[in-house]
Amino acid sequence: MWHVNTLQALILGGILTFIGGLGGGLGGSWLLAHLEHRREQQRQRERHATAVRIVVLELRRNGGALIGQAATADPARLTSAAHDSHAADFYALLPRELAENVAAAYDFFALGAPPTPAMAKILADRVLETQLALETYGEAKLGMKFFDRKAPTVRAG
Secondary structure, three states: OOOOOHHHHHHHHHHHHHHHHHHHHHHHHHHHHHHHHHHHHHHHHHHHHHHHHHHHHHHHHHHHHHHHHHHHOOOOOOOOHHHHHOHHHHHHOOOHHHHHHHHHHHHHHHOOOOOOHHHHHHHHHHHHHHHHHHHHHHHHHHOOOOOOOOOOOOOOO
């Protein structure tokens, strides 16, 4: 039979408490770090989704302006303000090919309105294609919902 005196019990208790605290502390620290990492990833994804929606809306606006120029020959007033102010969140998670297509459209916007209605139509088609690809990405990868792409039916009264 082995006897443990009070001093030995205190020392053993202290050692076990230290080991438990060390293990619990490391485990707790790992868990907190893991949860914080997941929370940051979720925030980044939410910021990215918001930026995607903002850029889609700006592409629609610019595409409409280009269609207007193609129809009337009045120079399109193109903007990149929304894209520029959200570029970091927008491009952070975007697939490379889609990012390159969007960047190319905005490169054209930086040049100003196309010189001819025919060029405005070509650019409008490219912008529409890029916008639809971005919407498809948002719906498939980010769970976003955009407007129904079907043309509304108009009924006579």
